[in-house]
Amino acid sequence: xxxxxxxxxxxxxxxxxxxxxxxxxxxxxxxxxxxxxxxxxxxxxxxxxxxxxxxxxxxxxxxxxxxxxxxxxxxxxxxxxxxxxxxxxxxxxxxxxxxxxxxxxxxxxxxxxxxxxxxxxxxxxxxxxxxxxxxxxxxxxxxxxxxxxxxxxxxxxxxxxxxxxxxxxxxxxxxxxxxxxxxxxxxxxxxxxxxxxxxxxxxxxxxxxxxxxxxxxxxxxxxxxxxxxxxxxxxxxxxxxxxxxxxxxxxxxxxxxxxxxxxxxxxxxxxxxxxxxxxxxxxxxxxxxxxxxxxxxxxxxxxxxxxxxxxxxxxxxxxxxxxxxxxxxxxxxxxxxxxxxxx
Amino acid sequence: xxxxxxxxxxxxxxxxxxxxxxxxxxxxxxxxxxxxxxxxxxxxxxxxxxxxxxxxxxxxxxxxxxxxxxxxxxxxxxxxxxxxxxxxxxxxxxxxxxxxxxxxxxxxxxxxxxxxxxxxxxxxxxxxxxxxxxxxxxxxxxxxxxxxxxxxxxxxxxxxxxxxxxxxxxxxxxxxxxxxxxxxxxxxxxxxxxxxxxxxxxxxxxxxxxxxxxxxxxxxxxxxxxxx
Numbered sequence: 001x002x003x004x005x006x007x008x009x010x011x012x013x014x015x016x017x018x019x020x021x022x023x024x025x026x027x028x029x030x031x032x033x034x035x036x037x038x039x040x041x042x043x044x045x046x047x048x049x050x051x052x053x054x055x056x057x058x059x060x061x062x063x064x065x066x067x068x069x070x071x072x073x074x075x076x077x078x079x080x081x082x083x084x085x086x087x088x089x090x091x092x093x094x095x096x097x098x099x100x101x102x103x104x105x106x107x108x109x110x111x112x113x114x115x116x117x118x119x120x121x122x123x124x125x126x127x128x129x130x131x132x133x134x135x136x137x138x139x140x141x142x143x144x145x146x147x148x149x150x151x152x153x154x155x156x157x158x159x160x161x162x163x164x165x166x167x168x169x170x171x172x173x174x175x176x177x178x179x180x181x182x183x184x185x186x187x188x189x190x191x192x193x194x195x196x197x198x199x200x201x202x203x204x205x206x207x208x209x210x211x212x213x214x215x216x217x218x219x220x221x222x223x224x225x226x227x228x229x230x231x232x233x234x235x236x237x238x239x240x241x242x243x244x245x246x247x248x249x250x251x252x253x254x255x256x257x258x259x260x261x262x263x264x265x266x267x268x269x270x271x272x273x274x275x276x277x278x279x280x281x282x283x284x285x286x287x288x289x290x291x292x293x294x295x296x297x298x299x300x301x302x303x304x305x306x307x308x309x310x311x312x313x314x315x316x317x318x319x320x321x322x323x324x325x326x327x328x329x330x331x332x333x334x335x336x337x338x339x340x341x342x343x
Numbered sequence: 344x345x346x347x348x349x350x351x352x353x354x355x356x357x358x359x360x361x362x363x364x365x366x367x368x369x370x371x372x373x374x375x376x377x378x379x380x381x382x383x384x385x386x387x388x389x390x391x392x393x394x395x396x397x398x399x400x401x402x403x404x405x406x407x408x409x410x411x412x413x414x415x416x417x418x419x420x421x422x423x424x425x426x427x428x429x430x431x432x433x434x435x436x437x438x439x440x441x442x443x444x445x446x447x448x449x450x451x452x453x454x455x456x457x458x459x460x461x462x463x464x465x466x467x468x469x470x471x472x473x474x475x476x477x478x479x480x481x482x483x484x485x486x487x488x489x490x491x492x493x494x495x496x497x498x499x500x501x502x503x504x505x506x507x508x509x510x511x512x513x514x515x516x517x518x519x520x521x522x523x524x525x526x527x528x529x530x531x532x533x534x535x536x537x538x539x540x541x542x543x544x545x546x547x548x549x550x551x552x553x554x555x556x557x558x559x560x561x562x563x564x565x566x567x568x569x570x571x
Contacts, residue, residue, distance in 0.1 A: 066441060068522075075541045080525065097441060097522030098537070111430035112440055224540045249542045281430065 061091035065288045068107040069117040070189055072225050073271060074098035076244040076317050078308050079117070086295055092288055102187020108132055108274070111281035115289045117273045119189040121331055122196065124272055133274040138337045139296040140305050140318040141270045141328060144193055146261035147229070147246055148238035153178040156238070161264040162201040168238055169203075172217025180237035184228050185220035189269070194240050197266055229255050242269060247313045270331055271318075275342075290342040297322065297339060350548025357549055358556075369553060372511065372530040375443055377561075379450035380507040383458050386451075387506075388499060391462025392488055406463060412456035421519030424449045428520065441522045446530070449516035454506035461505060465498030466491060500569040504562055511558055531557075 069079060074096065083094040099107070101118045108116045109132045116133070118124060127133045146156065146164055154171045156164035171179045184191035195205040212218035219237065221228045225245040232239040233255035243262075249255045261267070273293050278286045295301060302320035309317035321328065321338045328338065357365045394402065426432050428440040439445035469491060477490050492499060514532040521528030523537055531554040538547045 071540060075537075095441065095522075095524045095527055097524050099522070226540045226542050245542070252542055254542050254544070283430075 060288055060291075063091075063285060063288050064093045064095060065115070065285055065292055066113045067094065067096045067115050067117060067292075068104035068113040069096060069098055070101045070104060070119060071098045072188070072190065072242045072245055073117060073119065075225075075248070076309065078305070078318065081308070082296070082301060082304070086292060090291065092292075094292070100187045101189040101192065105132075108276050111276055111284065113276060114285040115273060115275050115292065117271065119269055119271045120192040121270060121272070123192060124274060125332075127274065131277055131280055134277045134279075135290070135293070135342050136272045136274045136337055137293050137297055137342070138270055138272050138321045138328065138333050139301075140321050141268060141324065142243050142318050143262060143267045144190065144240055144269050145243055145246055145259050145267070146238060146240055147232070147257040148260050149178070149236040150256070150258045151178070151236075152258070152260060154238070157258075157260045159261055161261055161266045162197055164261045165197055166201050168217070169201075169212075173212075173215055175216070178236060180217050180219060180235055182219045182221055182228055182232040182235065182237045182239040184225070184240075185222040186224075188225070190225060190240060190242055193267075193269065197240070200266060226254075229257065233257055244309070244317045247309075247315070247317070251313060265330060268327070268331060270321075270328060270333060272337070294341040297341065346544040346548055349545035351552060353545050353549035354552040354556075358553065365550070365553065367526065368529050368531055368534050368550075369557065371443060371528075372532075372554070373557065375447045375530060376450060376507060376511045379447045379454065379510050380503060382447070383451045383454045383506055384503050387455055387458035387502075388462050388492070391459045391502075392466060392492065394459070395463045395466035396488075396491070406460070409456050409460040409463070413460060415453065415456065416515065417453060417513040418515030418519065420449055420453045421516035424452065424516060425519045440520065441524060441528060443521065443528055446517050446521040446528055449520045450510040450513065453513060453516055454510050457509055458502050458506040461502030462499055465495040465502060468498065469495055497569055500565055504565055507561060507565075508558060511554065 067079075073079060075098070079096055083096060086092065087094055097107075097113070101120050101123065104113075104116045104118050105123055105127055107113045108127060109130075116127075124133070124136060128136060146161065148154075148156070153176065154164075154168050156167050159167065165181075168179060168181050172181060183194055198205050198208070209218075209220075213220050219231065219235065221231050223231075225241060226249060228239055229241055229245065229249050231237070238260070239257075246257070246259070250257060273296060275286065275289045275293065276284045278284045299322070302322040305318050305320045307316060309315070319327075321333075325333070325335050325338055356362075394405065424445070425440065427434050428437065428445055429435055430440070439448065473494060474491070477487055482490065512532065514536055517523075517528070517530055517533050518536065521530070521533065523529050523533040529537075531550055535547045535550045535554075538544075538550065
């Protein structure tokens with residue numbers, strides 16, 4: 001009886017040991033350090049045209065690019081689509097982790113990723129100024145929307161964005177029936193936009209938020225966009241959402257919220273890609289990172305961005321940054337950021 | 344409620360068609376979690392044996408600490424491991440952040456207390472007459488420990504199953520250490536979180552069902568050993 005147990009135990013341990021060795025072997029490539037620098041042909045691809053997509057060479061077969069991005073951008077599926085094409089053309093292994101904008105900025109500041117793709121101009125500026133990032137490029141934009149119950153108890157439909165928020169604040173704090181606002185309450189780009197809108201309306205968020213959370217009308221979710229929309233739907237409340245998540249949730253019938261405020265420059269949502277500064281972190285995959293960023297601002301990709309989402313949602317989820325200098329300049333975007341390839 | 348019914352149907356379809364992405368995620372989940380469970384067991388069972396059978400200063404406190412760590416939140420483990428494995432952190436040179444191996448390491452840390460603690464508990468429950476008999480029959484230390492483990496094998500296997508379950512169901516450490524990267528560190532629980540955030544609720548339910556089926560399969564296999 002004892003012998004049989006030993007045999008069983010031994011076989012189990014042996015097979016488990018083999019599993020672990022296989023795993024270590026499989027995952028060895030995940031953690032491998034950078035290999036030799038790319039060949040001379042790589043230099044040819046880093047020009048304005050043609051983009052890496054048009055050269056059929058796989059010069060980056062043993063390279064990786066680690067990107068931190070925001071959940072709202074990733075959830076649309078755009079990045080997986082673009083990354084898939086880039087991987088096919090160049091052989092790079094693109095690894096994307098989707099976290100909050102705040103987390104992505106932390107990862108970039110710690111040098112844990114090669115590049116970040118986020119949508120919070122103010123924090124991006126700080127990120128670049130303190131030397132964590134360089135070479136920002138803007139590849140697309142869209143607009144946030146303020147959504148809420150069809151009945152619109154605060155009557156904000158069609159208002160300008162800051163006016164709408166002021167109205168919600170006014171009616172909410174005086175206790176008007178059914179007027180509630182759900183905030184993301186996390187370190188997301190969307191929350192950043194909400195804070196910026198309050199600021200334009202004249203309210204310093206840091207000063208007022210502690211007051212508002214104690215009142216019934218302001219609900220701070222501390223969760224993702226999906227969770228926030230669900231909460232707003234359940235509470236018949238207003239909230240600020242990115243267009244992608246809203247269209248998905250509304251289209252699937254997961255929530256039933258009306259688009260009440262969708263026009264106004266204040267609602268603009270600008271997506272930027274920033275390289276992690278190689279002077280701060282020399283191990284960063286700078287060459288590949290630059291190729292990827294340059295890829296994003298090629299005509300081909302800009303056209304792809306223009307039509308992304310139309311078949312699923314009846315409207316595009318993004319607008320290409322190319323040619324949109326007029327729209328973007330008021331937010332501080334430069335022409336170089338839109339169209340100048342990285343050297 | 345529709346989501347659950349749709350989810351059951353989707354799980355069925357995903358399994359039958361061997362959907363490549365789901366297969367990828369499932370195999371990765373299994374290798375990471377089985378690997379973590381094995382490593383933790385190899386470390387903890389001997390450690391648990393030692394603590395169970397030896398008196399030393401601070402033994403009771405150590406056992407209390409181990410049992411307190413049962414309640415270690417997964418996201419806290421993830422956060423601390425991130426700080427250690429980050430580029431800026433002490434073990435950043437290992438390049439384990441955003442890798443499956445890193446996730447496995449995080450799961451090992453997470454389940455160390457459980458397997459150790461429950462092993463100690465299993466061995467402490469052994470009738471002391473068995474222990475005395477074996478010693479009086481002249482067993483060497485090696486024979487002694489082996490006999491004790493075999494006597495308590497049911498409970499020790501339970502400890503291992505418990506460790507496996509905690510590891511396969513956790514999401515906090517896997518997301519922070521692994522980053523949920525498609526094709527590299529996406530496992531069942533992190534995929535469920537992502538799909539839930541996106542709003543694909545029935546897919547989330549489907550993946551949850553698949554995870555439970557896997558846990559069921561593994562537990563059944565271990566039970567055969569347990570009860571032999």
